[in-house]
Amino acid sequence: MDLKQIAKDTTKTLISYLTYRAVRVVYEQLDETEPKRAYWLHQFASRESIKDGEAFLRALFDERQELAFRVLTVRETLAEEISDFLPEMLRTTTQQLNTEHRKQQLERMTQVALSSELSHPEREERSQPDESLDG
Known part of the structure; x- marks a missing residue:
């Protein structure tokens, strides 16, 4: 049993999940303040698979860099906030x-x-x- 590989795989899965949650947070924020951008993000997320958070972010950077940076910031905040009790x-x-x-x-x-x-x-x-x- 390769515990180091299991930890790496788990981390990758967790980061992809945090990316998904960050996209949802950004979407909810935009839905209140900028509905057109929220709609665009929703359409983009429907088109691009978020199973691989990193691939999703690369695609988002190609289309809307400012949203990609926002998702990165929210994802990092979520990671910091849950890391203590996770x-x-x-x-x-x-x-x-x-x-x-x-x-x-x-x-x-x-x-x-x-x-x-x-x-x-x-x-x-x-x-x-x-x-x-x-x-």
Whole structure:
């Protein structure tokens, strides 16, 4: 397991997500102040895939440099604001979700075992010691 590569891939995904969120913030700001530019940004975001945040930004720089710089600024602000509590939130949430999945799976396994015993009661009878031999 290459933890360094996993961290790099996770960072790339997180940065692309922050780019997406930054575009939404900029769009919402523009929608209140400059609806025509907001409409343009919305159309651009519909045309260009934002799955790869860096490719999206390169394309945005080619068409509207001032909007690209604005998205960069918002993305950086978002990154700074979440970076303090993200590691602990990631650990805690992962542990909670894993615990919940384990609990649900254990409950399912228990239900399967119980329903199996109920549908085949003769198995339990055979496994009980014969009391007549104690005699």
